[in-house]
Amino acid sequence: MKSAIVILAGLCAATVQAATPADLLTGYHTAAAQQTAGFQPSAQRGAAFHTRNFGVSAKLASCASCHTDNPAQAGRHVVTDKPIKPLAPAANAERLTDPAKVEKWFKRNCTEVVGRECSAAEKADYIAYVTGGR
Amino acid sequence: MKRVLLFVALLPLAAYADDLRPLHAAPPAFQAECGSCHVAFPPQLMIADDWRRVMSSLDKHYGDNAGLDEKTRQTLEDFHVRHAGGRKVGAGRTAQAGEPPRLTQTDWFQREHRKVSRTDWTHEKVKTPANCAACHTKAAEGSYREREIVMPDGRRWKD
Numbered sequence: 563m564k565s566a567i568v569i570l571a572g573l574c575a576a577t578v579q580a581a582t583p584a585d586l587l588t589g590y591h592t593a594a595a596q597q598t599a600g601f602q603p604s605a606q607r608g609a610a611f612h613t614r615n616f617g618v619s620a621k622l623a624s625c626a627s628c629h630t631d632n633p634a635q636a637g638r639h640v641v642t643d644k645p646i647k648p649l650a651p652a653a654n655a656e657r658l659t660d661p662a663k664v665e666k667w668f669k670r671n672c673t674e675v676v677g678r679e680c681s682a683a684e685k686a687d688y689i690a691y692v693t694g695g696r
Numbered sequence: 697m698k699r700v701l702l703f704v705a706l707l708p709l710a711a712y713a714d715d716l717r718p719l720h721a722a723p724p725a726f727q728a729e730c731g732s733c734h735v736a737f738p739p740q741l742m743i744a745d746d747w748r749r750v751m752s753s754l755d756k757h758y759g760d761n762a763g764l765d766e767k768t769r770q771t772l773e774d775f776h777v778r779h780a781g782g783r784k785v786g787a788g789r790t791a792q793a794g795e796p797p798r799l800t801q802t803d804w805f806q807r808e809h810r811k812v813s814r815t816d817w818t819h820e821k822v823k824t825p826a827n828c829a830a831c832h833t834k835a836a837e838g839s840y841r842e843r844e845i846v847m848p849d850g851r852r853w854k855d
Contacts, residue, residue, distance in 0.1 A: 641759070642734040643823045643830065673761055 583651045583658035587689045593682035601683055608691025611684060618677035625675060625688075633692040649692045658689065719838060723775055725768050733760065735828045735835045737799055739779035746797035747776035758796065800825040811855065819848035 587603060595601040613631060615623045621640050622628065629637040633649040648654040658664060672680040680688075719726075719738070730736040739747065751773035755763040764772070781804070799805060809825075816822065821830055828835035831853070834844045845853035 639733055641824070643821070643827045644732075644734050670761055670763075 580659050581661050583689065583693045586658050586661060586664055587686060587693065589661070590682045590686035590689060594686050597682065601686070603683075603686040603690035605687070605690040605694075608687035608689070611688060612691060616676050619674055622675050625671070627675075651693055658693070719779060723771050725772055726775060729762075729764060729768060729772060731836070733762070734826060736838070737826075737828070738838060738840075739776040740781045741799040741805070742776075742781055742797060742802065744777045744780035746799075747780050748773065749795075749797055751776060753796065798826070816847055816849075821848040 591601070591603050594603075612625045612629070612633070617623070627640050628646055629649050634653040636648050637646040638644065639646060647657070649657060651657045651659075668680055668685055672678065672684075722736075727736050742750075750757075751769060754769060755761050816831075817825065819830075823830070828840070831845050831847055832840050833846050834841070842853060842855065847853060
């Protein structure tokens with residue numbers, strides 16, 4: 563657990579340096595594997611997570627509420643209607659390149675939509691999903 | 697001397713009579729933090745006290761958790777307070793802006809939008825009066841000129 567924190571702290575500290583989506587996936591993968599031996603990220607689990615209705619917020623029921631069913635598509639904030647650039651790095655090169663930003667939005671959005679912070683395993687699955695299952 | 701002081705005190709009011717101008721001196725966090733879920737609202741639209749109240753309760757931000765680290769929060773609060781609107785937007789009208797303060801409820805905002813019809817406000821593309829960009833096509837850049845307005849049904853704004 564401690565090393566998981568160290569890895570995550572390392573991820574957060576690396577704001578100045580650009581990261582790649584693959585770096586982020588590796589970080590969360592490693593952290594999750596330390597909690598559950600043999601953990602492997604699954605794009606399929608990430609996809610199911612993306613559309614799951616968590617029943618916590620009426621308006622923000624699932625990730626897909628704002629980000630649409632397709633991570634390669636632009637979304638819209640359901641409350642403010644502000645356009646949201648695609649989640650998939652394939653469609654939006656800026657995405658998943660700033661570890662601190664990724665952590666910030668996981669924290670906010672998970673708290674809001676899932677009702678708690680997400681685990682390293684969930685984040686690894688999710689990144690595997692939006693990066694196209696690689 | 698008294699007259700000079702009065703004149704100086706009134707200067708900010710005169711400056712405010714201009715259009716809302718984009719703030720080039722904004723810290724980078726302004727767009728990144730205040731403009732990620734909604735348009736980054738111009739600080740001129742509310743008085744300093746209202747901004748202080750908004751910035752001191754970011755964990756409960758109009759139904760969302762918009763919490764920031766303290767350093768960023770303070771930077772943004774200072775920026776909003778420094779560029780906050782004067783009496784023209786809201787001093788003495790805080791009560792009407794409600795709790796939490798909403799810039800769409802200041803007398804100034806209501807007056808500026810008095811000719812906007814109910815049909816426009818309730819148009820499916822608008823969703824909330826805080827969705828500036830629904831009509832102010834350059835709101836994301838901080839520009840609210842009248843000639844940039846396109847109403848949700850596509851027509852140009854004619855005053």
